Amino acid sequence: MATQLSSVVINYFSKGLSTLQHILQKAEEHAASQGKDATAEFIDAKLIDDMKPLTFQVQNSTSTVRKTLYRLQGQEDQPWEDNEKTFADLYARVEKARKLIQDADQGKIDELADSEVDLPLGPTTLKTTARESALNQGIPNFSFHLITAYAILRSKGVPVGKRDFIGSFLGF
Template identity: 60%
Template sequence: MTTPPLYHQFTTSFGSINTFQPIPLEISLSHPQTFRSFSNTYLSSKHGTVENEMSLTLSSVVLPTFSKGLDTLTHILQAAQEHASKNGINADDTYPNARLVDDMRPLTFQVQNSTRTVLRVVSRLQGTAEEAWEDNETTFADFYKRIDKARNILKNADVKKIDERAETQVDVPLGPQIFKISAKDSALNQGIPNFFFHLQTAYAILRAQGVPIGKRDYIGSFLGI
């Protein structure tokens, strides 16, 4: 026989996340690790409830995610240049116009739209007008300048305003349709997925061109490696 499962509730500004972890009835000193885990856990006398408060804000989720994604974009572009240099390839002539299939946009477009997503999402969250960026990048040097512009958007973001406006209704265009949703949902359910769509496509284009990059190159920035 076992005790009722412990009920873990993680409360965030986006709602509650519930998980269950059964705890054995018999906890003996022959299992010190289990005993320590049990003794450090608060058990309510009636329900065996554990409540852990974990506070997250919208800015603390969105801004670091974009920042680390830009690190990944920079890393795979640098890997492409290194590969080109070692193999007698002109990176600026070969990669910017490369694409996965004929009816998909090239690498240049993926760099432009991943960075534009950062600009657009942060502007929408702050309630400020979106800056006008020209899409005139043609070289890797241009790509890095564009990424730096996106980094500056993140660096100068108004964190307080972003968090205060999380539930403000905003217009989000998708093709011919316009969706009216909260600023929070626009960032989490449209902005971030769109950013990763273009980042992943940039990765896939370079990989298809023979650049020796793998999963570690893609997620390393998110793990700090």
């Protein structure tokens, strides 16, 4: 039996969001251990000046979950405001994305997997299948922003390692 698209996407996004929450918690714990505020220390942190900050990485990873799930279910995207300013706001954003995963109609995702969808990419819109949009854009884009969030925190001294990143994917 072939693996269903809904299983791949929902499983990956769920585990990735667990990783995101975990590394944010590690950042808060690290800041607290030094008598500092995680929001002040990390919310605007970047890897390099011309990159976007941690907040943007969380917003875009969760927005990718939202956009991908709506696209896969044949629904119109319902944009969220990008107004997070604290770690509490970031956690709430992750939970909002988790709720979308929980409420996703797996049967609908699998039913529409091979249907044609519009995939907006900047000024261009590609025509592709729902499956290809999820596997070739949704999951890679989500991964990029998740990994970048991890790298930002790691570069700022948060003691996270490979186990912290991959643990959710492996179930520990």
